Amino acid sequence: MGEEHLILKNISRHISLTNQEKSYFLSLLKEKKVAKKELILQQQQSCKEINFVQTGILRAFHMDTTGKESTIMFAISDWWITDMYCFINQKPAMLNIEALEDSSVLQLQKDHLDNLYHKVPKFERFFRIMMQNAYIREQLRTIENLSLPAEERYYNFLQKYPEAVKRIRQKQIASYLGITPEFLSLIKSKQKNISS
Known part of the structure; x- marks a missing residue:
């Protein structure tokens, strides 16, 4: 697992693990290489x-x-992604998750997560914080979509995914913002004219 330190760094933002706990956690993960469009x-x-x-x-x-x-979210390096409702409740997925470029993920299965909560209870705190943050992010996004003009939503998108924006197709950004690709083109050319 070449990048395993990244996931440990991610976790260490909220909980401290002993070497034994780190080893146990890493033993539950499965690395998966995902081809573009897979x-x-x-x-x-x-x-x-x-x-x-x-x-x-x-x-x-x-x-x-x-x-x-309708694009619900993008996940870049150091982010977590799943269909949370279906993962937690073990229901059929409502979402598709696709790689936009060749990618590598570490996967944690639901039954392994349940074992992890039992053996290393502090992981409940980590995933609670992660889910709270995801809920807050989605609530803010919903309010944005209901109350902000498309130009502001696009500007906020640029702030949220600055290094990824050039690697995501315009059609996918438009579907995240809830606008047409043509309208997104108008917004971008308007911004270009303002900044030049």
């Missing part, structure tokens, strides 16, 4: 893993019956 989760599949992104970018999106995609 899906690691598909709607209606059972959602068994939570994924930590080591390298690359992943996108979680929902596809409706007409084939329209």
Whole structure:
């Protein structure tokens, strides 16, 4: 596991682990290489893993019956991603998770997570904080989508994913912002004119 230190660094922001606890935690992880455009989760599949992104970018999106995609989130290096509702409740996935470029993730299965809570209870604190932060982020995003004009939402997107924005297709950014790719083009050219 070449990048295992990254996940330990991520965890150490909220809890301290002994060497024995680190070893046990790492033993539960499975590394998965994901090719560009490959899906690691598909709607209606059972959602068994939570994924930590080591390298690359992943996108979680929902596809409706007409084939329209709504991007829910992007996950870059040092982020976690899953279909949280379905992972926790062991329901069929509502989301697809796709690699936008060749990526590498560390996967933790639900039953391993339950064992981890039992053997190293401080992990409950870590995942509680992580889920709280995710909930807050989604609540703020919902309020943004309801109250801010598209230009401001795009500006906030640039702040949130500064190094990833050039690696994500315009169509996918537009679907995250809830606008058309054409409207996003107008916003970008308007910003270019202002800054030049």
